[in-house]
Amino acid sequence: MGRSTPKFFKLIIAGILFSLMFKPAFGQKKILFITSNAEFYGNSKIPAANHFEEIVIPYHLFAKSGITVDFISPEGGAIPLGYINSSDSVQKKYLYDAVFMNKLKHTLNPKEVKAEEYSAVFYAGGGAAMFGVAQNETIQNITKKIYGANGVVAAICHGTAGLAYLKDDAGESLYKAKKITGFPNKFESSCFLGLCDGCPYPTFMKSVSNSTKNRPRRHAGRAGDPGMTLLEMTVVIMVMLTLITVLFFGVQAWKRGSDRAICIVHIQNVQKGVRSFSNLYGYVEGSNVSNLQNHVIGLGKFVDVAPVCPGQGTYSYGANFGTDTIPPTGELYAECSLKTSGEHEPPEHSDW
Ligand SMILES: [Zn+2]
Incomplete structure (x- = not known):
């Protein structure tokens, strides 16, 4: 997926997921995707767009689960x-799907939307x-x-730029004390800063680094390694589906789903660790x-x-190929x- 996109737009996924999960809102099976109208980066003439794949893949998964988007x-x-x-089969399917494309042609104005009809919002990516x-x-409201x-x-x-100014009822940043993965500051500065007149991303990054400053530092491996992209995306969508499970199926299922999600994130971390080490x-x-x-x-x-x-x-x-062997592509180093x-x-x- 996304292998043909220019390097700095590759799907280095930043995923931020929040939820308070103890009062399931049953019976509300709608999710709101938030997209942008921006055709250029700020005041430049550099074209900007919504990331088709980042819209289509989650949409596809939700549609398959009977959730209206x-x-x-x-x-x-x-x-x-x-x-x-x-050339990607899922993207191709939706590119020629008139009903789906019509939704993108006629995105709703935020003023037309009733927030109480939705159980989740999803800020789609792309430079726009x-x-x-x-x-x-x-949209903030x-x-x-x-x-x-x-x-x-x-x-x-x-x-994630869409989260920059979100605050909770107490006036605290919505992502305060949350763990966040995203584009490194250095990358953002080199690629976007000159274009970002009024762009919230630098604000967001700064605010993130302030609000997460006291978290223990983790070894991130090689920054910006494009080989990690699909891996990240799968996990982000999977975790999101799990969080949404609680909204529709209740806390019992959520506990099982959340154990599964956490376990899979562990497996992912180890896999990234092995790949970073071998790189x-x-x-x-x-x-x-x-x-x-x-x-x-x-440690360290x-x-x-x-x-x-x-x-x-x-x-x-490394149970399948040897504890001291760098795993072949697709083979998991850590297995639960x-x-x-099936979990x-x-x-x-x-x-x-
Ligand atoms: Zn496990």
Whole structure:
């Protein structure tokens, strides 16, 4: 997915997921996708667009689960689309789907939307997402209402810019004390700062770094490694689906789903750790590295602490190909013992 897009627009996914999950809002099966009308980066003549794939893939998953998705943009109406890859089967399907494309042609004006009909908002990404969305007070109020009703607030990639000015009822930043993954500051500065007249992204990044300053530092591996993109996206969407589960199916199912999501994030972290380690030291897949697990996991290494499955599973490392072997593509280095019951395994990891 997305392999053909220019490097700095590749899907380095930034996902932020919030929820207060103890009062499920049953019976509300709608999700609001927030998109942008911006056709250029700020005042420049550089074309901007909404990221087609970042709209289509989540839309597809929600549609399959019987969840209705509506679209809004600050001004309503047709939105600019980009990063389209018609060789991808899902994108192709929707590109030629008249009903779906009609929704993008006629995105709703935020003023037409009743927040109480939605259980989640999703800020879609693409360069356009940085312009016109975050400052829109009607959109801010919609999100605030949904969040206040224990809904899910989610964003992908540069969609996170839309969160820049969101505050809760107490006036605190919505992402205060939350853990956030996203584009490194350095990357944002080099790519966007000159274009970003009035763009909320620098504000967002600064605010994020202030509000998360006291969190323990984690070893992030190699910044901006494009090989991690699909891996990130799968997890973000999976976690989002899990959070939405609680809205529709209740807390019991949520606990199971959340254990699963956490476990899969652990597996992902270890996988990223192994890949970062092998990139850094120049090992290819299948290489033998003695004590591989200890090179990857441990304080100050790629994964700070050995993960513990929240559902009482146990992890094995390299069980299928050797503990001291760099995993072949698609093979998981960490596996949870609960994977056999169809749980605690990433749904799609052929590219990991
Ligand atoms: Zn597990």
